[in-house]
Amino acid sequence: MTAQGRDEVLFGYEREGARDFFRRCLITDRFPFMYFEFPLKGDPCLDMLATYKHIDHGARFAPGCGYGYQSVFDWFSRQEHLERPAIGLELDLSQGQTEHAGIYFQQMSETQLVSPFLDAVGYGQRAASYLKMAERLPKGWKTDYVGLFPARPDAPLRLGGTLSGLSQRRCAQDPVFLGSRFDLVGFQAYDAQMLDWCARLMGLAKGVEFQFDLLPNGALGDAFGLLVSFSHVGPKKAASSFASGYAAAVMETFEKWGIADSRWRLIPDVTTARRVDYERDGGGTGHLAASLCLDYAKVKFVGGVATAAKFYLSAAVREMG
Secondary structure (H helix, E strand, O other): OOHHHHHHHHHOOOHHHHHHHHHHHOOOOOOOEEEEEEEOOOOOOOEEEEEEOOOOOOOOOOOOOHHHOHHHHHHHHOOOOOOOOEEEEEEOHHHOOOOOOEEEEEOOOOHHHHHHHHHHHOOHHHHHHHHHHHHHOOOOEEEEEEEEOOOOOOOOEEEEEEEOHHHHHHHHHOHHHHHHHHHHHOOOOOOHHHHHHHHHHHHHOOOEEEEEEEOOOOOEEEEEEEEEEOOOOOHHHHHHHHHHOHHHHHHHHHHHHOOOOHHHHHHHHHOEEEEEEEEOOOOOEEEEEEEEEEEEEEEEEEOOEEOOOEEEEEEEEEEOO
């Protein structure tokens, strides 16, 4: 990721902090699914998210690791009936956070698990506002995950989800219709330009996710996040996509709007897919498939104004047969 000066341009010098976060997130012998988030304008920096879809019952973080969330992972490990949900930790390295991580739970359709999850975190009183908001979402807007960031100002509760293809097309075709969707959920921090920009991105995107913030008093915050899917594209397709394809269309739009600069042209050089050999504890050589892929681009609107766009890379490692 950081070779050939890319740390200076894309991520800042966060390598040691990133390694420490990864070490402190390990709880099983499985490699977590990692996300790397960085801005496309302004000072280079990095935030990280590590997620697990399965935790062995009784698995423990090493002493000093886990950011105080051992009991939450114990709760997750007992949800043996789950198939798709995931749990993860997020660290705001860009804000100088090294000791206080956020926690994320992807409940998907299992919304009845939101309350016990927040109970396990110690914020069970916030579940009612999340579930109330989820019920207000328009048809085609589906809540998928809940995130809590205790160290951030006002400790916002993140509600994230996906738009159906039909809803995305309707909003792309008619910004006023998108505004009516915001009105249904009680989100008023938008103006005509924000609606127009969101509609144009939805018209470009292969798929989108949305994010709202819920404040401790249950009110909606003034931020709205729109994530544009890059479908886990790897190195073989990334170069052409950024040269003249889908990625170029999205990034050139960001640059035209002034929420990205030219650094996005380095992103395809970061992607990789390779085999990593290692020596097994019992002897012999094992083989891992390691990949670093495109994942999402994100525009966050605060009070209707777009902040610098961000990009997400995803990293995965699996055992090769």
